[in-house]
Amino acid sequence: MSSGIPSSWYNVVPDLPAPPPPPLHPGTRQPVGPDDLAPLFPMELIGQEVSTERYIAIPQEVLDVYRLWRPTPLIRARRLEKALGTPARIYYKYEGVSLAGSHKPNTAVPQAYYNAREGVRLLTTETGAGQWGSALAFACAQFDLECRIWMVRASYDQKPYRRSLMQVYGATVCPSPSTMTGAGSKVLADDPGSPGSLGIAISEAVEVAGANPDARYALGSVLNHVLMHQTVIGEEALAQLEEMPDLIIGCTGGGSNFAGLTFPFLREKLAGNLDVTLRAVEPEACPSFTRGVYAYDFGDAAGLTPLLKMHTLGHGFVPDPIHAGGLRYHGMSPLLSHMYELGLFEAVTRSQTECFEAGVRFARTEGIVPAPEPTHALAETIAEALRCRESGEEKVILTALCGHGHFDLAAYDRYLSGRMEDYPLPQERIDEALHSLPG
Numbered sequence: 001m002s003s004g005i006p007s008s009w010y011n012v013v014p015d016l017p018a019p020p021p022p023p024l025h026p027g028t029r030q031p032v033g034p035d036d037l038a039p040l041f042p043m044e045l046i047g048q049e050v051s052t053e054r055y056i057a058i059p060q061e062v063l064d065v066y067r068l069w070r071p072t073p074l075i076r077a078r079r080l081e082k083a084l085g086t087p088a089r090i091y092y093k094y095e096g097v098s099l100a101g102s103h104k105p106n107t108a109v110p111q112a113y114y115n116a117r118e119g120v121r122l123l124t125t126e127t128g129a130g131q132w133g134s135a136l137a138f139a140c141a142q143f144d145l146e147c148r149i150w151m152v153r154a155s156y157d158q159k160p161y162r163r164s165l166m167q168v169y170g171a172t173v174c175p176s177p178s179t180m181t182g183a184g185s186k187v188l189a190d191d192p193g194s195p196g197s198l199g200i201a202i203s204e205a206v207e208v209a210g211a212n213p214d215a216r217y218a219l220g221s222v223l224n225h226v227l228m229h230q231t232v233i234g235e236e237a238l239a240q241l242e243e244m245p246d247l248i249i250g251c252t253g254g255g256s257n258f259a260g261l262t263f264p265f266l267r268e269k270l271a272g273n274l275d276v277t278l279r280a281v282e283p284e285a286c287p288s289f290t291r292g293v294y295a296y297d298f299g300d301a302a303g304l305t306p307l308l309k310m311h312t313l314g315h316g317f318v319p320d321p322i323h324a325g326g327l328r329y330h331g332m333s334p335l336l337s338h339m340y341e342l343g344l345f346e347a348v349t350r351s352q353t354e355c356f357e358a359g360v361r362f363a364r365t366e367g368i369v370p371a372p373e374p375t376h377a378l379a380e381t382i383a384e385a386l387r388c389r390e391s392g393e394e395k396v397i398l399t400a401l402c403g404h405g406h407f408d409l410a411a412y413d414r415y416l417s418g419r420m421e422d423y424p425l426p427q428e429r430i431d432e433a434l435h436s437l438p439g
């Protein structure tokens with residue numbers, strides 16, 4: 001640590017009782033090697049993806065950019081505690097102070113840095129709610145890279161200002177599905193009004209990067225190196241907290257903010273230094289941990305990526321258009337999926353309206369308007385604090401407030417005017433989407 005910023009990222013893999021199953025080549029069903037991944041990622045990140053080192057030093061150039069907003073604040077939510085009348089003590093680690101307003105720049109910056117260092121000229125990516133896109137657009141501007149982003153149609157229409165932010169940072173943004181790629185054209189042919197999904201947008205970005213030798217692809221979540229970059233969150237929190245948490249709660253889309261906050265605490269738990277429960281919260285409309293299956297599936301809708309062993313609803317699953325666009329992903333990080341199978345954390349779901357209710361409550365007490373994604377963590381945190389009010393337990397709860405909702409005020413409008421819907425997910429839709437699993 002120097003000036004409160006960690007000097008290394010923490011890799012949880014060597015501390016696990018068993019390593020996660022490897023990604024497989026869809027043709028040969030053999031583990032993918034560096035050569036298979038080289039068209040998509042720079043060598044340094046491929047190395048980090050399979051690393052068994054516990055710590056990887058953060059390059060000085062990356063630390064220089066991190067310093068623009070890190071360390072991020074760790075705050076005790078005394079006003080929320082008081083409003084709830086709970087004996088629980090609630091802390092939140094706030095990533096909304098970053099330049100893009102979420103935790104995403106923690107990985108966007110090193111990804112852009114390593115690509116630029118290896119001579120890449122163009123990065124392609126997908127974005128759901130726009131947080132990842134704006135983080136990568138910012139990071140590409142730092143290292144003189146061109147940036148092209150496929151934005152999920154539902155968010156493109158709901159969040160025009162996120163798109164403007166990406167454009168201000170210099171990126172090109174297209175709605176997904178688009179007619180610019182084979183994958184997008186195919187979806188549009190079947191369903192011209194498709195709201196899109198992260199899985200479809202990934203197919204488009206991967207297709208374009210794979211066809212251009214000067215281009216690579218960047219992913220904002222799911223992969224091991226992304227989760228590792230996010231551990232700066234948990235390392236800082238460990239150093240900042242005055243008392244150790246009994247429970248840590250975070251929302252999970254692909255799993256990176258949850259992993260980033262929890263992995264350093266899990267390291268201490270596995271070493272016998274700490275007794276802490278970890279709980280992931282996912283949307284009712286896209287419940288990959290709690291209602292998906294643990295199986296090899298594609299990371300994208302068109303089936304262009306390697307096969308990943310993960311909790312999945314099927315790569316053909318298109319989640320309903322909830323406002324938490326960052327949680328609309330059919331799969332889950334393979335590393336977290338493996339750890340869930342090992343029983344290292346719990347998972348629960350929350351509905352959209354109870355999440356916005358929690359978000360408004362948080363805004364009116366603590367003053368921060370949360371992004372729709374972390375309102376899932378807040379809804380669970382508030383429910384737990386109210387359970388403590390009943391039991392009298394003085395539980396210490398740490399929650400991941402991974403972004404602000406300043407670009408999500410249209411969604412808050414819908415909630416406040418009583419026009420927000422819930423999307424309970426019938427079992428038939430899951431069963432149907434699971435038919436798309438590769439045999």
Ligand SMILES: *Cc1c(COP(=O)(O)O)cnc(C)c1O
Pocket residue numbers: 102103104131132220221222251252253254255256257258326327371373374402403404
């Ligand atoms: C992207 C995003 C998420 C979901 O991604 P994870 O990898 O699960 O963290 C959640 N919250 C915010 C604010 C995001 O930008």
